[in-house]
Amino acid sequence: MQEIQSLMGGFAVAMSWFNLALMLAGVTLGVLIGVLPGLGGANGVAILLPLTFSMSQQPGGATSAIILLSCIYWGALFGGAITSILFNIPGEPWSVATTFDGYPLAQQGRAGAALTAAFTSSFVGALVAVILITFISPIIARFALQFGPPEFFSVYLLTFSAFVGMSKGTPFKTITAMMTGFALAAVGIDTVTGQLRLTFGFADLLKGFDFLIAVIGLFGIGEILLTIEEGLEFKGAQAKLNMRVVLDTWKELPKYWKTSIRSSAVGCMMGIVPGGATPASFMSYGLAKKMSRDGEKFGTGIVEGVVAPETAAHAAGTSALLPMLTLGVPGSPTAAVLLGGLLIWGLQPGPLLFVEKPDFVWGLIASMYLGNIVGLIVVLTCVPLFAAILRVPFSIIAPVILVICAIGAYTVHNSMFDVWLMLVFGIAGYVFKKLDYPMAPLVLALVLGDRAEDSFRQTMLGPEGSLGLFFSNPLVGTITGASLLLLFWPLISSAIAVARGRNGNRRGG
C-alpha cells in the first residue's frame, strides 16, 4: 500500500490554503471557460501558462502551478454541460452527447435535474479515473503502449458501431447525414499523403471544418430558429430554483449504477489509449441506449441519457492526464498545452516522472481528488443560478446567445469565415431538424472521420498492410469483433428471432 502513503504525502502538499484557494479560483474560471464555446479548456490553460511561469520558480511552485491549470481543466469539463443542457449549445465538444437528453429535460422544466445529474456523473467518472491512476498507473501505461494504428481504428469503429442504428426514420437520411459528416471531415490536408482535399483552391477551406463551428450552428442556432417559429419564448422557464432539486435528483441517480460503471469503464479506456473524451461520450451514450431497459426513451429527455455521456467524458478527460504524465502523449488538446507547460517549468513528462518528482506527481493526483470535490461543490451550489438563466426573457437571452455563438465560432481559428459558416450550419440545422435528417451521426462522423481514416490508412501502409491486421492479435481482434457484433446486432437478433419463429411454427404445425 505504498500508493496510499504516497497519496497522503500528496495531500499534504496539495492541502495548503494557498493551493485550496488556487483550486477554487481555477475551477470557477474553468466553469466560465467551459460555458463559453470557443474559449475552450485548451485556450484557458494556454492563456494562464505565462502566469504560472514565475509561480513555478518558487519551491513547490510547480505543483501549485499544475493545480491551478488542472483545476481550470476540471472546471471546463464541468462547465461544458451547462449550455448543452440549457440552450442545446455544447460549450465543449465532449458535451454534444449531453444535449441529446439534457436539452429535452430542460424543455420539460427539469433543467435543475439535468444539471445535477450531469455534474454528479462527471464527478463520479473523474473519481473512478483518479482511483485508477492512483493504484494501477504502471499497468495502465503498459496497456496504452499496446495501441498502434489497427487498435486505434478498431476503437473508432467500436464508437461508430455503438452509435449507429440510433435514429428513427429512414436509413437513407441517416446515411446521407453521416456521409456528409465524413466528407466535411476530409476537407483540408490529408495526413497520410499531405495532399489537399476538397478545398477547391479556397484558402479558407485549408483548415478544414471545425467540429465546434458545425455544432454551434447545427445545434445552437438551428434550435433558436426552431424555437422562434413558435413565438418569442423558451420552453422550460418554469424550472424550479432551489436546492431541493439536487437532493431529489440524487435519490434517482443510484438507479443508474450499471450505466455509471459501464460509462466509467468506457471513459477510462478512451482516456488512457488516448482516444479522447468526445468519442468516449458518444460511445457511452450509444452503449447505454442499446443496453438500458429504457433504451427506447433515450433522446426524449431522461436522466440516464445525461448520466452516460457525462460520466464517460469526465472519466476520459481525467484519465487522459495519465498518458500525458507517463508517456508524454497528450490525450486531448488541453492536455497538450499542459504538457507544454510541464516542459516550460522544467519538468520532463515520461516514465521517470513518477520516480524523479514524486512530490509533484502525487501532489497533482491529490489535487485531482480535491479539485473535483471543490468543483462539484461549486457547480452544484450554482445549479439554481444556472437554471434561472432560462427565466430571462427570450428577446434578451436570444441575442446574447447568438453573440456568444459568433464569438465562439470566431475564436476557433480567429476567422470571420467561420462565423459565416456557423450561420450556414444554423440554417442547415433548422432545415435538417424539420425534415428529420439526424444530426448526431453527422457530428460524430465529423469528429471521428479523419482520425478513423488516418489510423486505417496507417495500418494499410506498406506491402504487408491488409485487412487481416485488424484481427492480428487478441487485443485488436477482440475490439474489432465486438464492434462488428454491435454493428450487425440488429440483423443477428432478427435472424435469431426468425430462426426461433420457424422452429416454433414447425412444432406448431
Add this chain to the structure above:
Amino acid sequence: MQANKPVASTRTAELAMAGLFLAFGTLVMWDTRRLGVSWGDDGPQAGYFPFYIGLFIVVSSAFNIFRALNLGEKGRAAFVEWGQLRMVLLVMVPTVVYVALIANPWFSLGIYLASAIYIAFFMWYLGKYRWARIAPVSLGVVVFFFLMFEVWFKVPLPKGPIEAAIGFN
C-alpha cells in the same frame, strides 16, 4: 397574406434538400479524380474514401428524392408557414446584418460595437423594451465580454473605430 398559409410543401423542401445533397455528393466525387481513388500498394489512396463517401451521398439522395416524390398526403403538408417564416426571418436577417457589421471590406464596426447594436435592436424591435432597460443590458454584456476576452484572457476579437479611439486595438 395569411400567417398559416404554407410557404412550401414538405415535398418541395424534401426535394430541394435531397437535390442539394446530390449536388454536394457529386462535387465530392468530382474532386477525388485528381487524388486517385483506387486501392494502391500502400492501401487506399487519398481519394479512395472521399470517392465512396460521395457515392453514398449521391445514391442515398437519389433514394430520398424517390421517397419525396411518393410522399402522398404527407408531402402536401406545410414545410413552413408564412407566419413561422416571418419569425425566423425576423431573427435571421438582423443576425446576418450583425455578422456583416463585425467585419467587412468597407465599414467594420468590430465585434463589440456590433454586438451592442444587435442586442439593443433585438430587445427594442422584438422585445419592445424601453431604452432604460435596453442600454444597461446591451452595454453590460458587451463590456463583460470585452473584459473577459481582451483584458483577462487576451483573446483578440475583431475590433473597430471605438476600440481604436480609446487606444485599444
Add this chain to the structure above:
Amino acid sequence: MEKRTFAKGLLAAVVASAFSVFTPAFAWEPTKTVEFIVPAGTGGGADQMARLTQSIIAKHNLMKQSMVVVNKGGGAGAEGFLEVKGAKGDPHKIIITLSNLFTTPLATGVPFNWKDLTPVRMLALDQFVLWVNKDNPAKTAKEYVSAVKAAGPGKTKMGGTGSKQEDQIITVALEKQSGAKFTYIPYKGGGEVATQLVGKHIDSSVNNPIEAVAQWRAGNLRPLCVFDNERMPYKTKIAGDMSWNDIPTCKEAGVDTDYVMLRGIFMAGGVTPDQVQYYVDLLEKVRQTPEWKKFMEDGAFNQTALTGKEYADWVAKAESLHQGLMAEAGFLAKK
C-alpha cells in the same frame, strides 16, 4: 447618440484602469498587442517555443504591450503563413517557422513563399536523431541501416510527424544515401511517434531530441546518430552515462545524412527596418535569459542564431535544399 458616447466613456474608463499606453517618440515600439502566430497545433515544438518566448517576455517585462500566441496550423501551416502574408505592413504580427515554411508550399501548391515575409532572426536550429527501440539488436546507425537493407523493402517501418514534411524528407534522404527502404508511417505529433516506437508499432523514428528524451532516459529508446554535421555540445549526463554529446553524428556512424530544422521568426512583408530591429533586439534579450538557456539545453538545440542578411541567405539556401530533396522524392505538387 447618447448611448454611444456613454459606451465609449465606459469602455475608456474600464480600459484606462486596466492598461496604460505609452507611445515614446524615439525608436519604434509596438503600440498594441502583438500576435505571435504558430503555424502548427498546440503542444508541438514550435508551439512550445512560442509559448516559452511569450512567458519569458511577460516574466521579465521585456515588452510594454502584451503578446498572445495564436495557433493557426490548418493546411500544414498554410493557414498561418497566408495570414501573415496577407497582413502586409502590419508590425504587430510575428510568426515562428518550422520546415513547413518550405515544405507546405512545395508539397501542396498553396501560394506563399518565405520571400512574401520579412526575415527577423533565427532563434535556434532543431536537431533530428535516429531512434530505435531498446530491444533492437542494432547498436550503431550503420548496423541498423544494413539490417533494414538486408530485410528488403517494406519490412521496416519509419514513423514520423506529418507527410512530405521534415521527418519524411530525412527518411528519403537516408534511403537515398544508404539504399535501404523504409515504409514511412505519418503520425500527427512527435510524442505519439515516440510512444509508438516504445510500443514497437514502428521500428525507428527521427524524433527531435525533446520529443524522445524522456523515453531515452527511461531506457526504452536508443539514439543511434544525430543528423547534423557536428555533435551536440551538451555534456550533461542524460541517460545512464550517455550525454547528448556522446551521440555520434550520422556521418561518423557511416550513414552520411544531415538535416536541421529552422526555428526562426518572420514578420509580414512591407514593414520598416526599425520595426524589424525592435524584434531582433527583443528576441536577443529573450535568448540571454536563464530560462531560455535551460530550454535550449533540455531540448538539445543547435544554438546557431543568425540575423539580418546572413539569416536571409541561410533561409534561401535551405529553400533550394528542400526544393532539391523534395523534387527527387517526388513530393512536389503537380502544377
